[in-house]
Amino acid sequence: MWQRFRALVARLFRAPPPAPGHFIAGRNFAWGGLLRAAPWTWPSREYLVYVPKGYSRWKRRPLLVLLHGCRQTPEAIATGTRIAALADRHGWLVLLPRQPSQANPWSCWNWFDPRTAQGSGEAAIIGAQIRSVRRLYRADPRRMFVAGMSAGGAMAAVMGVQYSGLFSGVIIHSGVACGAASTPLKAFDVMTKGADGPYEDVAAAARVRNEGRMVPLLAIQGDRDDVVADINAVQVVRQFLVLNGRIEAGTGSPRELPVADAISMRADANGHAATVSEYRVGTRIAARYVSVSGLAHAWSGGDPALPYNDPLPPDASAMLADFIIEQIRVQRRPRFWRT
Numbered sequence: 017m018w019q020r021f022r023a024l025v026a027r028l029f030r031a032p033p034p035a036p037g038h039f040i041a042g043r044n045f046a047w048g049g050l051l052r053a054a055p056w057t058w059p060s061r062e063y064l065v066y067v068p069k070g071y072s073r074w075k076r077r078p079l080l081v082l083l084h085g086c087r088q089t090p091e092a093i094a095t096g097t098r099i100a101a102l103a104d105r106h107g108w109l110v111l112l113p114r115q116p117s118q119a120n121p122w123s124c125w126n127w128f129d130p131r132t133a134q135g136s137g138e139a140a141i142i143g144a145q146i147r148s149v150r151r152l153y154r155a156d157p158r159r160m161f162v163a164g165m166s167a168g169g170a171m172a173a174v175m176g177v178q179y180s181g182l183f184s185g186v187i188i189h190s191g192v193a194c195g196a197a198s199t200p201l202k203a204f205d206v207m208t209k210g211a212d213g214p215y216e217d218v219a220a221a222a223r224v225r226n227e228g229r230m231v232p233l234l235a236i237q238g239d240r241d242d243v244v245a246d247i248n249a250v251q252v253v254r255q256f257l258v259l260n261g262r263i264e265a266g267t268g269s270p271r272e273l274p275v276a277d278a279i280s281m282r283a284d285a286n287g288h289a290a291t292v293s294e295y296r297v298g299t300r301i302a303a304r305y306v307s308v309s310g311l312a313h314a315w316s317g318g319d320p321a322l323p324y325n326d327p328l329p330p331d332a333s334a335m336l337a338d339f340i341i342e343q344i345r346v347q348r349r350p351r352f353w354r355t
Contacts, residue, residue, distance in 0.1 A: 034070030037104050039094075041065075044148050048140040053129045053200045057119045061141050064090045065149055066110035068103040078344065079155035081111045081146060081175070083168030085190075085324060086124035090114050093165060096318040096325040097333045106337065111149050113142050127170035128203035133195045133218075135178030138171065143179055158347060161340050163187035165315055165324065166244060170196075173252055177222045177259060180231045185343040186256070187336050189236045190313055192248045193255040194218055210247035216265035219258040230260045233303040234339040236332050238288075238311025246307065247271060253295070253303045260302035262295050273305070282306075287329030288316070300346060306335060 042063050049059025071077070080103070084093040090112035094100060103110050115123045119138075131137035150157060160183050164172035169191020176186035177194040195218035196211035197203045206212060233256035237249035250273055257263045263274055276293035283289045289309045295302045308316050308330060316332040318325030 037067060037069040037071075037100055039064045039066055042145075042148070044141060044145040046140040046144040048131075048136040049138065049144070050131065051119070051126055051129045051137050052131050053126055054119060059141055061116070061119075061138070061145070062114040063145050063149075064094070064112040064114070065153065066094065066100055066103050066112070067153065068100075068107050068109065070107070071109075071153075073154050075107075076154055076156035076159075077107055077109045078159035078161070078340065079109045079111060079146070079150060079153075080340070081113070081142070081160070081162040081172075083113060083125060083142075083162070083164030083171045084115070084123075085164070085166030085168045086120075086122045088123065088165075088168075088324065092322055093168070093315075096315055096322045097336075098319065099333065102333060102337050106341070108340075109149065109153050109155050111145060113145055124167040125164075125171040126200075127167060127174055127192060127194075128197040128200045128206070130200075132171075133174060133178075133197070133213075135174070139174050139178055142171070142175060143182070146179075146182060157182075159184055159344055161185045161187065161343070163189070163336060164191060165189045166191065166313065169244075169252075170194075173255065176231055176233070177219055177255065180222055180226045180259065181229065183231055184347060185232045185234070185340060187234045187236075187339060188249075188252055189315060189332055190238065190241055190244045190249075191235075191252060192244060193251045196248070196251065207244050207248065210245065210271065211251050215251060215255050216258050216270070219255045220265040223259050223261065226259075228261060230297065230300060230302065231256065232260070232301045232339075232343055234306070234335065235303065236306045236308065236316060236335065238308045238313065238316070238326075240310055241313045243313035249305065249307070253305045256303045257295055260297055262297050262302040276305075282330055284329040288326075290330050301342070304339065306330070 314326035
């Protein structure tokens with residue numbers, strides 16, 4: 017009798033199993049979202065939100081904005097990066113904006129559009145999506161990150177520079193610096209030869225606007241990339257070193273990085289070797305650059321069932337997760353420990 021009573025009480029007060037993770041679709045509009053390169057495109061974009069397993073509105077969650085590349089979709093980059101599994105493990109919300117073919121024939125983000133590079137255009141639309149998702153799902157405004165691959169990486173650079181006050185870190189895989197293209201017609205040349213626009217001056221202006229707040233960068237780039245040349249990764253790192261006050265705009269060669277504060281090697285018998293260069297301001301990471309030997313234009317360690325994914329290590333998704341966790345830990349320290 018007593019055992020049956022205890023079993024009944026246990027069933028009544030047992031916590032329900034955590035709700036499974038799931039995707040929810042949405043759409044946002046921004047008045048400033050018109051493009052100069054495609055003025056006929058309505059300034060609204062769809063998105064997916066991944067709500068992690070066990071989500072509850074009672075607990076603030078980190079938010080990761082993940083931007084797909086050309087000829088990709090939010091579903092494809094989510095699958096290729098296995099981001100849902102990471103989100104479930106760490107309790108992240110994930111926002112995945114969608115670029116339609118009406119806005120770009122290859123579904124590329126228009127990072128080269130002058131209005132977008134200045135923080136309007138598609139940057140304004142993504143910004144509106146971030147604010148909406150942050151409000152609807154109670155994302156933690158102090159723990160928001162943006163990441164992207166290829167054209168999505170270029171848009172992540174735009175968001176990180178022009179909306180630096182929103183983010184605690186930026187992850188760019190095979191991307192291009194914000195303001196790297198002086199005109200839309202120069203975009204393809206920039207991808208293969210590097211910037212022809214004043215990308216360091218753009219970062220210096222953003223630093224002044226943001227009153228010196230740091231936005232750490234993780235940049236990952238393959239040295240066999242024949243779509244986005246690795247000079248662009250060098251220039252992305254330089255841009256964030258300017259943004260974070262590690263170097264001054266215009267100092268040194270625009271095609272070279274300053275001497276790193278730490279350099280290490282990663283090697284896997286069954287994968288690609290990688291060189292990791294770290295740049296710091298005080299004790300904090302300003303930029304971490306991972307150059308992957310032998311990697312083409314693909315997400316390192318991604319799902320090989322999809323295009324633009326290389327299955328071999330190093331695992332870019334794992335590096336992304338480690339970087340985000342590291343920045344969250346830094347934020348939890350008392351302010352006098354962060355410098």
